[in-house]
Amino acid sequence: MLLLFIILLLGGCWSKRELNELAIVTAFGVDKSDEFVEISVQIVNPSQVASNKASSFQVPVFTYHAKGKSLFDAMRKLTTLTPRKPYYSHAQIIIIGEELAKEGMNSILDLLQRDPEGRSEFNIIIAHESTAQEILSILTPLEDIPASKLFKSLKDTEATWGTTESVILDDLVQSLGHIDNSAVLPTIQIHGDADAGKSSSNVEKIKSPAQLQYGGLAVFKNYKLIGFLTEEESRNYNFLHNNIKSTFETLACPEQGKISTEIIQSSTKVTGRIQHDIPSITIQLDIEQNVAEISCPLDLTKPETIDALNKATSKQIKESIERTIQTIQQTYQADILKFGEVLHREDYKAWNRIKKDWSTLYPELEVNLVVDVQTKGVGTATKLKLNKK
Known part of the structure; x- marks a missing residue:
């Protein structure tokens, strides 16, 4: 019942x-x-x-x-x-x-x-x-x-x-x-x-x-x-936020023309340090790319060509991201990258000492960026010859 x-x-x-x-x-x-x-x-x-x-x-x-x-x-x-x-x-x-x-x-x-x-x-x-x-x-x-x-x-x-x-x-x-x-x-x-x-x-x-x-x-x-943020700044934000699944990069050839690469993987690691109550951030950005398009004569079978391409891509991405970090820190003064959270996780005791001054420390926060690019694929056309007019 x-x-x-x-x-x-x-x-x-x-x-x-x-x-x-x-x-x-x-x-x-x-x-x-x-x-x-x-x-x-x-x-x-x-x-x-x-x-x-x-x-x-x-x-x-x-x-x-x-x-x-x-x-x-x-x-x-x-x-x-x-x-x-x-x-x-x-x-x-x-x-x-x-x-x-x-x-x-x-x-x-x-x-x-x-x-x-x-x-x-x-x-x-x-x-x-x-x-x-x-x-x-x-x-x-x-x-x-x-x-x-x-x-x-x-x-x-x-x-x-x-x-x-x-x-x-x-x-x-x-x-x-x-x-x-x-x-x-x-x-x-x-x-x-x-x-x-x-x-x-x-x-x-x-x-x-x-x-x-x-x-x-x-x-x-x-x-x-x-x-x-502009489209370039928004992409850089996503690099820093570890949210890039795929994108592209366009570089100038040594003499004339363009090189386009497809970024197929990106991994970002952010660490923080507080020394004598002065905070700093270190960012390690590891990128893998494929060669997508070339409009200049390059021999991609040579290791020195690939090494030069890696360095050029690293330099261009690093300079662009550094400009974006400066805009975020000094123009907007908004911690959208959550650097404060990183410092809190790394050293919560030191963070508790400086958190009341975070609004004044953040715009001048030292950020060290390291970008490492590796080219994984170059396609089947490893040598390109262009007719000169």
Whole structure:
């Protein structure tokens, strides 16, 4: 009888919601609008995406916008516009407008963490030189759902070029919770005619009038956007952050022409030292590369040619990274590379003595960088002869 009574309490469908009662949100954005917060949601049009015979006069997604005194207020007001209740658990992307990011994201991150319907696996992106609403209004070719394009492009760029970094909510909150509350986020911007990108003509032409493209990384400190890294600086950041899976390097030939190499592996080791309460950082960067393209006469069968190529690549990467470190330390003064965490792990007693002065020590922190490049593959064409005109 006890078992029968317990079975009566195991009914699990009392709060069920059918799919045809929900509006599936694939991405949403948040902007600052005067004294209000504006939310924009991208909702899937299921009849257009799922059907094998999709009608040509309907778009695959719809966007809705609502304003409120807070993000929570705006999300509730959105229900007055949508035909179904927005369901956020399938969102892949959240886009933060540049103006709102400069003002601070404390309250937004707090709500996203508390919301029981949301998940923390979505990627957070900053809209650069445009609003989140404009980004979410652009229709994209090949991918019916623009949010899928944003997600896949982010992952592909991170894997093959190294200028972006995918950051989910948990990663961002953890980074901002470190010593100086600093972090980075990828940026997205519109190239072309934003108004034309909102219509179906954007996916009906060979060359789309408007395209979404990832740029460098946005730098945050104390939950506020303080600046942007260029694409070169963003790639260097990923070198230092041990987040380069594959990228390329272009060097000048000894006389004329270019050499392009494919970096196939990169490993970074960061160590710290505090001596007489003066901190320093040492970075060892080991890189493996293949020769991808040559436009000058070189004999790659000679060891001295490979040795010269290794040294030239090492020198170029080292000089570029050193400029980036200087920009991060002195221009932004944000410890996005978590050097403070390294020093804390290496010598926590000495760190406890200097941590109160970290904001003044960090800009002048000594960073010693060692770059070692090894060429592994040169291809089958080891000798290249060019006709001289």
